[in-house]
Amino acid sequence: MASMFNEMSSAGVYAAVVAILLLLSLALPAVYNLYFHPLRAVPGPRSWVIFPLLRHYAAIAGTLDEQSRRFHVKYGDVVRTHPNELSFTTTAAWKDIYGPVANLPKVMVYDEEARNVFNAEDNAVHGRMRRVLNPIFSERGARSLEPTVKHYADKLFAKLAVYAKEDRYVDMTMHWNLTTFDIIGKLAFGEDFDGLANGRIHPWVKNIFDTFKILPIIIAVSEYPLLMRLMKALMPRSVAESREAHVAQSHDKARRRMRNESLKDSGDFMDTMMRAQGTEDELSVGEIMANSNILIIAGSETSATALSGIVYWLLRSPGALARVTQEVRQAFERDDEITMASTAQKVPYLLACIQEGLRIYPPGAGSIQRYVPSNETRVVDGIVVPARTKLGVHHSAAYTSSRHFHRPLEYIPDRWLPAASEVNSPFHGDNRALVQPFSVGARNCIGQTFARNEMRYLLARLVFRFDLLSLAPECAAWHEQRSFVIWEKSPLMVRLRERQ
């Protein structure tokens, strides 16, 4: 009896010791992070500093960006959203984190992926890839792609005309996506995704959207190496198979395009990359494939998102819609006068509408983070930041901040017109330099010139030919969306009419 009692008590002691150790392993980091960590003075949600899993849970649930916007309203221009993570909403932070002098390394997610211009850690590799791609993304390069954009624009507007004639609502989110994926597919792989032809999103493209939803899980788990290994071991075979199939399909498409002699000297993305063969900047076949892939992901969804947001906000702002429609119809007599070049000159209000769309609904909702390397400290916007801290400027929190913009939650293109800089303008104090939807520095968006050309061309042709009549009632609050790096866009149902 006594020995049984002794056994129980020693088992009890073990259990108590394990419980205390577990408690300490949770409590000690929390106490350190709250009271002794170098970032302890930076304001932010204490619960997220104590329980970092809450931050990851928000990302997995698609509410991280919405919560970040609220935290920035509550705590100010810098918020500690995790023990080792700061979110900023200032121009100084753009310079100190992303600017050419700071040039902090990017936080990467997929370690095993082939390197492309977006995920190349090595600055020399990144620089080589940028040099190869630069010509096609110059102003001249972008304009040389106009025939391809026109081809798909014609297809899009022919489809919209059918909806208009039948007086049916059309899902503009879907149609912008079909259009931009067809355009970029053609430029990268020499073949489109049959999107506009079939009226549905290609499985290859859908796979990309699905991957975005998994990213926050991978980011959360990557903080715990053991959990990462466990996740990989337990990952259903079907998930791995679907990813492998996606990669194999991309490689097939890229190989087909590389072998297609008829597209030699076509001046598309692939041609640009292949022209570097034999030079000291040459890309390997793997690098060409990886870059084709990333160009499709980075170059389609982003422009489609921006265009969807602009159409939505125009429909919610009848004054702006009437003014941009009138401007375009006065500037051009015929549809074929609308070009990438002519829209750069003749429709300043349309350019303001695009810029305001990028402010109020930036395609990247949150931030693409950088980190401070081991054994270094950096000063960001006056804050001394220790090694291994993740940092970012939060696009949507910055651009919708009342500290930086007058009437920030309203769509007001006038804030981008020259008159807004005059002292008597209510928008005089707007912090326009803060709006950097294409990011800043050596790793900013290489496709921004093409994107701006493409967006203003498509938008001008849309309002030239169609009256945008109304949004379906269920789309009244379309912009209230979750986000998983990209916004989770629901259908944007719009009624159109061909102009009389």
Ligand code: HEM
């Ligand atoms: C409205 C449209 C677009 C927006 C808002 C946008 C936004 C961005 C942002 C914010 C980054 C920088 C990420 C970072 O800081 O690390 C980026 C990078 C990039 N974008 Fe875009 N983008 C758009 C359109 C395009 C287009 C049309 C293309 C190509 C056809 C493109 C290709 C790329 C590439 C390749 C990178 C990686 C550049 C590098 O790391 O050196 N983007 N984009």
